[in-house]
Amino acid sequence: MMSYNKFKILRLFVVIVAGFLAAWAAYNGYAWIPAPALIAAIIILLLFRRGLREITVDERTFSIAYKASRVAFVAFGVGAVAIGATLLALGQSGQPELKPVGFTLCYSICALVIIYSVAYSVYNRKFGGQA
Amino acid sequence: MAKARIGNRIRRLRFERGEMTQEELAARAGCTRQTIIALEQGKYVPSIELAFKIARTFGVTLEDVFQYEE
Numbered sequence: 001m002m003s004y005n006k007f008k009i010l011r012l013f014v015v016i017v018a019g020f021l022a023a024w025a026a027y028n029g030y031a032w033i034p035a036p037a038l039i040a041a042i043i044i045l046l047l048f049r050r051g052l053r054e055i056t057v058d059e060r061t062f063s064i065a066y067k068a069s070r071v072a073f074v075a076f077g078v079g080a081v082a083i084g085a086t087l088l089a090l091g092q093s094g095q096p097e098l099k100p101v102g103f104t105l106c107y108s109i110c111a112l113v114i115i116y117s118v119a120y121s122v123y124n125r126k127f128g129g130q131a
Numbered sequence: 132m133a134k135a136r137i138g139n140r141i142r143r144l145r146f147e148r149g150e151m152t153q154e155e156l157a158a159r160a161g162c163t164r165q166t167i168i169a170l171e172q173g174k175y176v177p178s179i180e181l182a183f184k185i186a187r188t189f190g191v192t193l194e195d196v197f198q199y200e201e
Contacts, residue, residue, distance in 0.1 A: 054154075058162040059178050060169060 001053035010048050014041050077112065080105045137176045138198045141167065144189045160184040 002010075018041035025033030049056070084105030091099030145151040153167040160167075161184055162177075169175035170185075177185070186196045 055157065055161065055163050058166055059181055060163065060166040060175055063175075 002048065002051045004052060004054055004056055007048055007052055007056070011045060014044050014048075017041070073112070073116070077109055080109050084109070136173070136200045138173065138200050139170060139196055140198075141185065141196060142171045144191070144196060148189060156185070156188060159188045 018037050021037040022034040025031075025037070084102045087098040087102030087105065089102075091097075091102055141156070145153070145156060153164050153171075157164045157167045160181065162181055166175065166177070166181075170177060182193055182197055186193045189196060
């Protein structure tokens with residue numbers, strides 16, 4: 001069994017190694033390395049977490065994560081739409097190289113809203129709401 | 132409308148049970164020590180499930196631990 005402090009050190013180490021590997025692979029053009037490296041890091045961290053002797057995640061953690069994700073969702077949504085729309089407008093007025101970035105930001109928000117809607121619908125049904 | 136608040140006697144109950152540590156209570160109730168600290172400071176209101184687990188850990192009823200204050 002492992003203490004939480006030891007787990008935190010190991011978690012930091014695994015994240016640094018995985019991040020370094022992914023960055024190194026991206027820089028050198030090894031497209032097959034980043035995804036397996038990140039998946040391996042997630043699996044290793046899950047295995048380490050199983051070995052913990054104390055509880056590290058509970059309902060309060062989920063409550064905090066819920067509130068933090070709400071803030072992140074709204075902040076990213078509003079920010080990306082504002083920046084994306086600005087870049088698209090600049091792209092229309094003589095800087096066409098900004099258009100793809102603007103489209104990427106705007107479409108990413110569309111994707112995020114679709115994923116949110118699907119997830120909301122699924123959880124609404126799970127917790128007894130009407131479809 | 133007056134703001135409702137859920138108070139609790141966790142700290143007192145811990146000391147009445149032979150100075151039970153926060154860590155021990157957390158382990159027995161199935162939550163983190165941080166949650167026990169937040170509860171004692173009145174910064175977090177637990178779910179019904181956790182409230183029952185804490186009450187059972189102390190061997191008392193829910194209302195012996197948590198009070199609804201208006």
